[in-house]
Structure formats: structure tokens, C-alpha cells
Amino acid sequence: MEQEYLTFxxxxxxxxxxxxxxxxxxxxxTVTELPNKPDYLKGVINLRGVIIPIVDLRQRFGKDPxxxxxxxxTIILRSQNSVKxxxxxxxxxxxxxxxxxxxxxxxxxxxxxxxxxxCFLKGIAAVEEKLIILLDTNTLLDQDxxxxxxxxxxxxxxxx
Amino acid sequence: xxxxxxQFIPTFLEESYEGLALMESSLLNLxxxxxxxxxxxxxxxxxxxxxxxxxxxxxxxxxxHLVETLLDEMRDGRREIRSEEVEVLxxxxxxxxxxxxxxQNETDYDNSSIDVTSExxxxxxxxxxxxxxxxxTPVETSKNASSWQIIFIPEHHLVxxxxxxxxxxxxxxxxxELKVNAIVDSLPSxxxxxxxxxxxxxxxxxxxxxxxxxxxxxxxxxVEDECELEVTPVSFDEPETESTSLDETSExxxxxxxxxETPSPEVTAPNIEPEITPSPAGAPVTENKEVKVATKAKPxxxxxRVGVDKVDSLINLVGELVITQSMLSELGNDxxxxxxxxxxxxxxxxxxxxxxxxxxxxxxRMLPISFAFNRFPRLIHDLAKKTGKDIELIINGENTELxxxxxxxxxxxxxxxxxxxxxxGIETAEKxxxxxxxxxxxxxxxxxHQGGNIVIEIKDDGxxxxxxxxxxxxxxxxxxxxxxxxxxxxxxxxxxxxxxxTAKEVSDISGRGVGMDVVKxxxxxxxxxIQVDSTPGEGSTFKVNLPLTLAILDGQLVRVGEEVFVVPLxxxxxxxxxKSENINRVSGDMILYRLRDENVxxxxxxxxxxxxxxxxxxxxxxxxxxxxxxxxxxxMVDDLLAQQQVVIKSLKDNYQDVSGVSGATxxxxxxxxxxxxxxxxxQMALDIANKKQKEKQLKMQNEGALI
Numbered sequence: 001m002e003q004e005y006l007t008f009x010x011x012x013x014x015x016x017x018x019x020x021x022x023x024x025x026x027x028x029x030t031v032t033e034l035p036n037k038p039d040y041l042k043g044v045i046n047l048r049g050v051i052i053p054i055v056d057l058r059q060r061f062g063k064d065p066x067x068x069x070x071x072x073x074t075i076i077l078r079s080q081n082s083v084k085x086x087x088x089x090x091x092x093x094x095x096x097x098x099x100x101x102x103x104x105x106x107x108x109x110x111x112x113x114x115x116x117x118x119c120f121l122k123g124i125a126a127v128e129e130k131l132i133i134l135l136d137t138n139t140l141l142d143q144d145x146x147x148x149x150x151x152x153x154x155x156x157x158x159x160x
Numbered sequence: 161x162x163x164x165x166x167q168f169i170p171t172f173l174e175e176s177y178e179g180l181a182l183m184e185s186s187l188l189n190l191x192x193x194x195x196x197x198x199x200x201x202x203x204x205x206x207x208x209x210x211x212x213x214x215x216x217x218x219x220x221x222x223x224x225h226l227v228e229t230l231l232d233e234m235r236d237g238r239r240e241i242r243s244e245e246v247e248v249l250x251x252x253x254x255x256x257x258x259x260x261x262x263x264q265n266e267t268d269y270d271n272s273s274i275d276v277t278s279e280x281x282x283x284x285x286x287x288x289x290x291x292x293x294x295x296x297t298p299v300e301t302s303k304n305a306s307s308w309q310i311i312f313i314p315e316h317h318l319v320x321x322x323x324x325x326x327x328x329x330x331x332x333x334x335x336x337e338l339k340v341n342a343i344v345d346s347l348p349s350x351x352x353x354x355x356x357x358x359x360x361x362x363x364x365x366x367x368x369x370x371x372x373x374x375x376x377x378x379x380x381x382x383v384e385d386e387c388e389l390e391v392t393p394v395s396f397d398e399p400e401t402e403s404t405s406l407d408e409t410s411e412x413x414x415x416x417x418x419x420x421e422t423p424s425p426e427v428t429a430p431n432i433e434p435e436i437t438p439s440p441a442g443a444p445v446t447e448n449k450e451v452k453v454a455t456k457a458k459p460x461x462x463x464x465r466v467g468v469d470k471v472d473s474l475i476n477l478v479g480e481l482v483i484t485q486s487m488l489s490e491l492g493n494d495x496x497x498x499x500x501x502x503x504x505x506x507x508x509x510x511x512x513x514x515x516x517x518x519x520x521x522x523x524x525r526m527l528p529i530s531f532a533f534n535r536f537p538r539l540i541h542d543l544a545k546k547t548g549k550d551i552e553l554i555i556n557g558e559n560t561e562l563x564x565x566x567x568x569x570x571x572x573x574x575x576x577x578x579x580x581x582x583x584x585g586i587e588t589a590e591k592x593x594x595x596x597x598x599x600x601x602x603x604x605x606x607x608x609h610q611g612g613n614i615v616i617e618i619k620d621d622g623x624x625x626x627x628x629x630x631x632x633x634x635x636x637x638x639x640x641x642x643x644x645x646x647x648x649x650x651x652x653x654x655x656x657x658x659x660x661x662t663a664k665e666v667s668d669i670s671g672r673g674v675g676m677d678v679v680k681x682x683x684x685x686x687x688x689x690i691q692v693d694s695t696p697g698e699g700s701t702f703k704v705n706l707p708l709t710l711a712i713l714d715g716q717l718v719r720v721g722e723e724v725f726v727v728p729l730x731x732x733x734x735x736x737x738x739k740s741e742n743i744n745r746v747s748g749d750m751i752l753y754r755l756r757d758e759n760v761x762x763x764x765x766x767x768x769x770x771x772x773x774x775x776x777x778x779x780x781x782x783x784x785x786x787x788x789x790x791x792x793x794x795x796m797v798d799d800l801l802a803q804q805q806v807v808i809k810s811l812k813d814n815y816q817d818v819s820g821v822s823g824a825t826x827x828x829x830x831x832x833x834x835x836x837x838x839x840x841x842x843q844m845a846l847d848i849a850n851k852k853q854k855e856k857q858l859k860m861q862n863e864g865a866l867i
Contacts, residue, residue, distance in 0.1 A: 032832035033723060034811075034818050035769030044815070046826045053815040087814050143816055 001103045005125075007132055008075065008092040011063050014132045015092075016099065016125070021077050021137040023087065025095055028054070028072040041147070045089065047076065054089040055146065061117075066093065079141035086141050099132070101125045106134060119145060169263075172211040176260045179204035181534065184253050187246055188537045198235040201249075205231055208256065213374065214381055220259050221374075223274060226281040227252045233285075248284060250538070251277045306394075308376060310364040313388040316357040323383050325362065331379045336368025365394070464564060466524050474520050481513045522712065525565075529607045529614070530558035532571050536578055536605060543582045550600045551586055557607040562614050566706055569686055570616070573679040577618045577702050578603065580676070585622030585700055595697060597621065609708075613688075616704040625652050625694040652692035652700075656680040687713075687730060713808055715825075715835065717801035718784060720765045721773045726806055726825055726835040727795065731786040735800055738762075740779040750849060751778055753794050760785060763845045764796040765836075768820065774798040788838040793845070795836075804828075808835060820844050 005016035031043035031054050040059035044051050054074060059065050066072075074089040106123035122136035139145040183204045186197050205228045212220035227249065233239035255274045262269035310332075314325060332338050343361040353359070366376065376391050377384070488506045491499060533555055540553040562570075586592075586601035593599055604619040627648060634640045634654045646654075658677040683690050688706035707713075707730070715726035716735075742754040743762075751762040762783065766773030775781055775798060783794035806825035811818055822837035 030831060032824075032834070033771070034815075034834070035771070035820055037818070041815075044811070044824060044832050046830055046832045049809075049826065051809045051811060051814065051824050051826075051832055084813075143814075147816055 002100050003103060004098055004100050005132070005134060006075070006098050007096040008073075009094045009096055010057055010061070010092055014096055014130060016132045016134045017075070017077065017140070018137045019098060021080060021141065023076040023078040026074050026076060026089070027070065028068055028074050028091060038147070042091065047087070047089075050087060052076065052087050052089050053147075054091060056091045058091070058093075060146070061120075077137065077141055079137065081141075086143060088141065088146065099125070099127055101134075109133070117145075166215075169215055172215055173260060173264050176208050176211060177257075179208050180253055180257050180260070184250065184538055185534060187249050187253065188541055190241060190246055195235065198231060198241075202228065202231040202235055208260075210381070213378060217259075217263060219274075220256065220263075223252070223259065223278055224256060226278055226285065227256070229285060230281060245284060248277065248280045250541075252281060306367065306369050308366045308368075308371065308373070309390075309392045309394050310366060310376060311362075311388075311390040311392075312364060312380070313361045314358055314383065315386045316354075316359065318383060318386050319358045320356055321383075321386060323386070325358070325360075328379055328383070329362075329364070332364065332366060332376070335371045335375055335379075336366050339365040339367075341365075464525075464527065470520070470524055474517070474524075477513060477517045477520055481510075481517060484509045484513055523561075525563050525711070526561035526708075527564055527567055528559045529562050529567065529616070532562075532567050532574060533558050533605055533607070535571070535575070539575065539578060540582065540603060543579065547582060548588075549582065549586050550589060551582060552600055552602045553605065554602060555605045560607040560609060560614060561708075562607075562706070563708055563711065565711070566614075566686055566708070569682065570704075570706065573682045573704070574605075574616065574618070576676070576679050577704075578605070581618055581620040581622070581700070581702075585620035587623045591623070595623075610705075614706050614708055616706065617701055618704070619699060619701045621699040624696040624698055624700055625655065625692070626696065627651050630654055649691065649693060652694050655692065656690065687728070711808055712805050713825075713835065714803070715806045716784070716803050717827075717833065718765075718782075718795075718797040719799040719801055720769070720797050721771050723771060724801065724827065724831070724833040725765065725797075726833050727784055727786060728835065728838065729803065731788055731838045733785040733787050733792060735782065735784045738778055738781050738783050738794075738796075743778055749852070753778075753783060755785065755792075755794075758792065760792050760794045761845070762794040762796055763841060766796075768841065768844060768848075786838050788842055791842055793838075793842055795841070806833075806835065 004019040006019045006022050007014050007016040009015075026047075029045055031045055033043040034041065034053075037043070040056050042054040042056055044053050046052075056065055068091070072091060073093075073095055074091050075095065076087060076089050079086045106125050109118065109121040109124055119139045120135050122134045125132050125134055183201050186201045186204075190197050190201070205224055209221055209224040209228055212218075212224060230239070230245065230249065234241055234245070239245070255277045258269050258274065261267075312325070312328075314323075318325070329338060329340055341363040343363060344359075346361065347353075347359045373391050373393070377389070380387070380389050484506060488503075488510065491503055491506060495503075536555065537553055540551055543549075544551040581603050582601075586603070587595070589599045592601065602621050604617065606615075606617040606619070608615055630651050631640075631646075631654075634651075634657070635642060639654060639657055640646070656676050656679065680690055683704055683706070686706055688704060690705070691703040692700065693703065694700035713726070714729040716729055716732055718725050718727055736755075738753060744752045744754065744759070746752055751764075752759040753762050754760075762778055764773075764776070764778070765771070766776065778796060781796050782798070782800055784797055784800070785792055785794050787793075806827075808823045809825060811821065811824050818834075820837055820841045821834045822840070823835045824832050825835055827833050
């Protein structure tokens with residue numbers, strides 16, 4: 001079985017998400033901040049009447065953030081759960097390509113030495129010389145998993 | 161017939177619920193009684209029975225058949241309508257609802273209550289004056305004839321509706337050996353014949369030991385409105401069975417066309433208008449019934465019924481919108497500066513269209529409050545029986561419209577208030593007579609609009625609330641101090657506090673000490689208020705004030721730094737410029753603002769939400785004084801912006817609940833603004849203050865230890 005993946009760049013690495021979960025690709029617009037939120041959650045935007053949280057995937061995966069400019073891209077992902085679809089925007093460095101992979105050619109991700117929560121990883125696929133890290137949209141589009149990291153310093157700041 | 165019937169089951173269920181609601185409300189009115197009401201009950205029961213038969217819910221069919229037989233005797237005047245029968249019928253409605261619920265949820269139900277009720281029904285039927293109908297109950301459902309004669313006279317246009325007699329006969333043949341005789345008497349001459357019409361009639365004979373009349377009628381289910389059908393057992397000489405079958409033919413025909421049947425007593429009132437009864441309760445209650453017939457839908461259901469007029473107005477508006485759009489796009493094709501005026505006019509029209517469309521769409525969610533009220537006649541009926549009090553319910557304003565979501569949540573608190581009025585409010589008959597009041601107690605339910613709110617009043621003409629008893633009880637419970645100075649209304653509102661119950665005895669209706677506080681909580685959760693008023697000896701009034709909708713909120717926009725927040729207007733007491741002489745700092749960071757004779761704690765939003773702000777100093781800042789749960793606080797903001805209605809959007813859909821924020825909204829420029837959750841903010845501020853206090857104590861202890 002073949003699956004198509006949209007890939008994007010995040011601090012030099014190439015990641016892929018199931019293309020069926022990609023609703024659209026947008027330029028980052030003004031984000032409304034949420035009070036006392038974790039760092040990686042930039043806030044919410046209004047996408048045609050729906051309020052959507054925006055996550056900086058670099059920060060969510062524990063990397064240093066980039067400054068945003070008018071070319072910063074967000075990929076709007078929509079889960080395929082038809083009962084309660086969750087929509088979220090992720091900020092990435094750049095959108096790259098669309099690739100087709102045979103399911104059989106997707107290898108298990110290495111268990112060790114990863115900065116990213118292993119629950120978000122689905123596998124690794126090779127295209128020519130590159131390795132592409134495929135993300136698991138089931139966990140990525142699960143509110144409990146994606147927003148599991150709480151804001152750490154907020155209380156200390158409030159009291160201080 | 162190989163149609164997949166299961167797809168129609170939801171419709172059957174919905175219609176059954178409607179039928180049951182109609183039966184219930186009509187039965188309650190039947191106590192005043194007339195033919196038309198019995199007829200409508202009978203029809204409702206009959207459609208449920210028919211539907212259940214079609215879908216193979218045999219237990220519903222069997223049970224409903226008993227009900228139907230009893231009702232049949234009533235409408236034929238063979239049986240007097242007494243409260244005994246009405247009680248059993250009401251019980252039967254409950255049983256049928258139980259069975260339908262079970263079908264809907266695909267669960268089992270408690271058989272025992274149904275058995276009890278069907279026994280009662282059978283007892284009533286066997287004691288009936290005309291024995292033949294008593295006997296006919298088992299006949300139709302279980303007794304079999306070895307041969308049946310069926311006379312089938314279809315209307316001429318039968319084949320045009322997609323029905324084929326041949327298929328019917330094939331289906332009959334599955335039941336047993338079939339003999340078919342075509343009657344060609346009404347065949348016109350060849351020149352007059354229309355090829356699309358059916359002129360034949362049939363006389364059929366079916367030989368089988370195991371077939372019931374119902375089985376045969378089931379075959380003709382889909383065409384029964386378009387034919388004359390007579391089913392008669394041949395070998396059994398039982399005239400009463402025949403009479404039932406005639407009855408059935410007549411009653412199906414009567415629903416459709418009351419004038420082409422033999423005169424029977426019920427046909428004399430063919431209109432479905434509600435009757436006007438002499439009782440003062442009659443008028444509003446029957447009006448209520450009419451509403452129910454038109455709009456009652458399953459309360460838990462995911463669908464709502466919308467009046468055709470509302471849909472029509474939507475379609476009109478969309479039409480106008482399309483016209484405006486085409487006008488604007490035409491303007492855009494060939495635009496120059498001279499057409500700016502036209503453009504402005506077009507945009508204005510667009511604005512108007514959009515606004516109207518929005519209002520129209522919101523109205524679709526609005527339902528008459530009778531959806532919440534229609535359970536009360538039954539409730540009062542049952543409560544009156546249980547308590548032995550004679551009580552009348554008067555409902556007014558049941559057409560007042562209310563948002564569906566509010567409606568769903570207000571039902572239970574209202575039930576509690578009504579129960580309370582009956583149980584604690586209305587006195588016993590002896591006490592009432594002694595007080596010079598009519599023996600019959602009255603409970604009023606009123607609904608009306610007031611401003612952007614809906615007001616629901618629950619009023620009784622009972623003994624009223626004893627101010628001293630409430631006051632003493634509150635003292636005893638430690639809710640107030642002996643020196644507390646309270647107005648009468650404030651005292652009455654104490655009964656809404658948690659853990660308060662003045663009933664001397666705990667009854668199973670109310671008075672367990674939980675409830676009234678839950679009522680208050682639920683109403684507050686809906687953004688509403690409840691007020692209590694009472695006059696000793698004359699009765700009490702509970703006034704519930706609710707917002708019309710949960711989807712739209714009147715808000716005050718405020719700015720803190722870069723962010724805009726919405727403060728619900730209903731919570732705002734006043735907004736003011738802080739004067740430095742009124743500011744007091746107590747124990748560290750806590751800021752109190754003296755507002756006339758009150759000290760109001762100040763909550764700086766920027767600090768609470770960790771945001772950059774223009775000014776961090778309370779002096780000369782703007783304070784929005786808000787109140788929630790009886791606690792006033794001043795929210796410190798940078799600027800006051802416009803007041804406007806905002807549409808509430810949930811943050812939970814794609815993210816999660818955020819403390820201090822009850823939702824988000826989209827402002828005119830497309831940006832998102834957070835709606836402040838005032839009780840939540842107060843709680844947050846309290847938690848932080850407590851934490852600070854603790855830390856300070858800890859620090860002092862540590863310092864003390866060092867010294």
C-alpha cells in the first residue's frame with residue numbers, strides 16, 4: 001500500500017506527515033495569545049470562523065525557535081477522526097515536497113538518541129540519500145498528547 | 161416486500177415519542193373529556209401500534225393493542241371515562257415509553273412494570289360492559305382461522321403510487337395457499353379506459369392454520385390508505401372479529417377522509433383544533449398541547465424541527481444575498497472611481513443581508529419553551545396524587561422562544577422548583593380552607609421576554625415562606641450571624657444556600673436538603689439569576705432570569721497591552737478611573753480599592769495572565785468592577801473599548817480549557833479575543849493569594865528557626 005506524505009524542514013531535518021491530514025498551508029498571521037500557556041503554544045488564530053491553536057513544532061520538539069517573518073509557514077492539520085476532528089496549525093521552517101512511500105519501506109524509528117517524544121514518531125523512510133522522519137498524525141493530532149507539556153515557569157513568575 | 165425497513169426505525173421512534181407526548185398531554189386533558197381528545201389519543205396509539213408492527217416490535221404491538229382496545233371502547237361510548245382508566249392509560253404511556261426507549265438504546269427493559277400494567281389493562285377490559293370487545297382482544301392477536309376471505313378494492317390510482325397488487329398477492333401466497341378471483345364489474349369500456357389506472361377488484365381466499373388477521377393486514381400495510389380492505393375469517397363463525405375489522409377499516413379511513421365512511425360518533429368532530437374547556441386551566445394547557453403536536457421532538461435527539469416559516473425566511477435572505485453578490489461582482493468587473501457610491505451602497509446592503517441572515521440562523525436554534533413546560537401537567541398530576549393535594553397548573557407564555565441549549569439545561573431546575581412549590585408551597589386542603597382560601601391550590605408557570613433575557617416565574621398560592629423559620633435555620637446552620645441585617649428577600653434567598661432545608665419532614669418529593677442550591681448553581685452556570693419573593697399566607701414566587709442564548713453574549717471589550725479581552729456585560733457593576741487616595745495596599749501585594757463603603761480587591765489582568773501591559777501601576781488605571789458569586793473585584797485594564805455582542809466559540813474543540821477564560825470570539829477585524837471567565841479569575845486570584853500567604857509563613861518560620 002502506498003501512502004503520500006507532505007514533508008517539511010525543521011532545523012535542518014526533514015519530517016513528513018500523512019497528506020490526508022493536511023488541510024492547507026498558510027502564511028502565519030497574527031496570533032492571539034492565550035493566558036498562561038506553554039511556550040510552544042503560540043496562541044490561537046481565526047481560520048474562517050474556527051479557532052485554531054498554533055504550535056511551534058520546533059519548540060514542541062525541544063529545539064530553539066526561529067524568529068517569525070512574513071514568510072513563516074503554518075501547516076494546518078486536521079485529524080481524520082470524523083466524530084471530533086481536531087484542527088491545529090504547526091509552524092515549520094519550510095514546506096518541502098510530497099513523496100509516495102510503500103508502507104513496507106517505512107522503517108521503525110530508532111528507539112534511542114532522539115530529542116523528540118517517541119510517541120510522535122511513526123517511522124523513517126529513505127528518499128535517495130535523505131532520511132525522512134515520518135510523524136504519527138494520530139498522536140500529533142491528539143489534544144492530550146500534543147498539549148501534554150505544561151508551562152513550567154508560569155507559576156514561579158506569577159508569584160515572583 | 162424487500163425494502164430495508166431498518167433505515168426508517170429512527171423516524172418511527174421519533175414519531176412514537178411525539179405520539180406518546182400527545183397521548184400524555186391529551187390524557188391529562190381528558191379529565192374534562194370529549195370525543196376529539198379521545199380520538200387523537202386513539203390515533204396516536206394506533207400509529208404506534210402500526211409502526212411497531214411494521215418493524216416487528218411484537219411486544220410493543222401487543223401492549224399497544226390492549227391500550228387501543230380500551231381507548232376504542234371509550235370513544236365508542238361503551239365505557240365511561242373515569243379517573244381509574246385515565247390512570248392506567250397514563251401508566252401505559254410510561255410503559256410504552258419504556259419499551260420505545262429500550263428499542264432506541266438497544267437495551268433490555270424491566271418487564272415487571274409492563275406486566276403489571278398490562279394486567280391492569282386486561283382487568284379493566286374484562287370488566288367491560290360489552291363482553292364481545294373483551295373477547296376480541298385475544299382474537300386478533302392470537303386466535304387463528306383456517307381460512308380467510310379478503311376483499312381487496314384498490315383505488316384506481318394504486319399502480320401510480322408504485323404499488324403492484326401482484327406483489328401483494330405473492331406476499332400473501334407466502335402465508336398459505338391462495339385463491340384469487342378478479343372482479344371485473346367496474347371495468348369501463350375500452351374507449352374510456354386509462355392505461356395508467358387500475359379498474360380491477362379482487363376477492364381472495366387464503367387457506368392457512370397459522371395466519372392471523374394482523375399478518376394479512378401487514379401485507380396490505382403500504383396500500384391501506386389507497387384501498388378498501390375487508391378481512392374475514394371463513395371457518396370461524398365469530399361476528400365480533402368481523403366487527404373489529406370493520407372498525408379498523410373505518411378508523412384508518414377516518415384519519416384521511418372522515419366523510420366517506422358510515423356515520424360513527426367520533427366522525428362528528430373532524431377538526432383537530434384543541435377543545436375549549438370551561439376550566440380556567442383549560443385554555444392555556446390545550447394551547448400548549450397544540451404547540452406540542454406541531455413541534456415536539458425527542459429531547460435528547462440530535463435534530464430539531466424548524467418551522468417552515470423560519471426556513472422560508474432563510475431562503476429569502478439567501479436569495480437576497482445572492483443578488484447583492486452578483487451586483488457587487490458586476491460592479492467589480494468594470495470599476496472606476498465614479499462608481500464608488502454604488503459600491504458603498506452595495507456593501508451596506510451586504511452588511512444588512514449578513515446581519516439579517518445571522519439573526520435568522522440564530523432563530524433556528526430557538527424553540528418555544530413549551531418543550532420544557534410540557535412535562536409539567538403530568539408532573540403536577542402525579543404530585544397531586546402523591547401528596548393528596550388538589551392542584552391546578554396554569555401555564556402562560558409557552559410560546560416564548562429560548563435557545564435549545566439553554567432549554568436542555570433548564571428543565572431539571574424547573575422540575576425541582578415546581579416540585580418544591582407543590583410540596584412545600586401549597587398547604588393541605590384543611591389548612592387552606594382554614595385560611596379562607598379555595599381548597600384547590602394553584603401553581604402558575606409563566607414565561608416572558610424582558611430585555612435580552614427570558615424570565616420564568618414559578619408561583620404558588622400556598623402558605624409562603626416563613627421568614628423567621630428561615631432566619632433561625634440559617635443561624636443554626638451558621639450561614640449568618642445573629643446581628644446580620646437582611647431584607648426579607650435576602651432572607652428568602654437563603655433557602656437557595658447549600659445544605660438548607662426547612663421542611664420539618666423529609667418527603668420523597670423534595671426536602672432532602674440538596675436541590676435548591678443545585679438549582680441556583682445550575683441557573684448561575686447558564687449565566688442566569690434566581691430571585692425569591694414571598695408573602696406569608698399568599699404564596700411564593702421564584703423568578704428565574706436567563707439569557708436567551710448561550711451562543712451570543714453581550715460583552716465589553718477591554719484592552720490589556722496588545723491583547724483584547726471580552727468581559728461579559730452581565731457581570732459588570734461599573735467601570736471607573738482609579739483614584740490614588742482610594743487605593744490601599746494590605747499585607748504585601750494585595751491591593752484593595754475603596755468603592756464607596758466597600759473594599760474591593762483589585763486583580764491586575766496583566767499580572768494574572770502574564771502579559772505585557774501599558775501601565776503596571778494601579779494609580780490612575782482603569783478598573784472594571786465585576787461581580788460573581790457575590791464577590792466583587794476590580795479588574796485592572798489598560799483601556800475600555802466598544803461594547804458589542806460577541807459569538808462564543810469554544811477553545812476546547814481544538815485545544816483545551818484555559819483557566820480564567822470561558823471561550824473565545826472573533827472580532828470585527830477577524831482577530832481572536834478571549835472571553836474572561838469572571839468566577840474563574842476570582843478563583844485564580846484567590847489561589848495565588850493563598851499560595852503567597854503560605855510561602856510568606858514558611859519564610860517567616862524559616863527565619864524564626866534561623867534566629
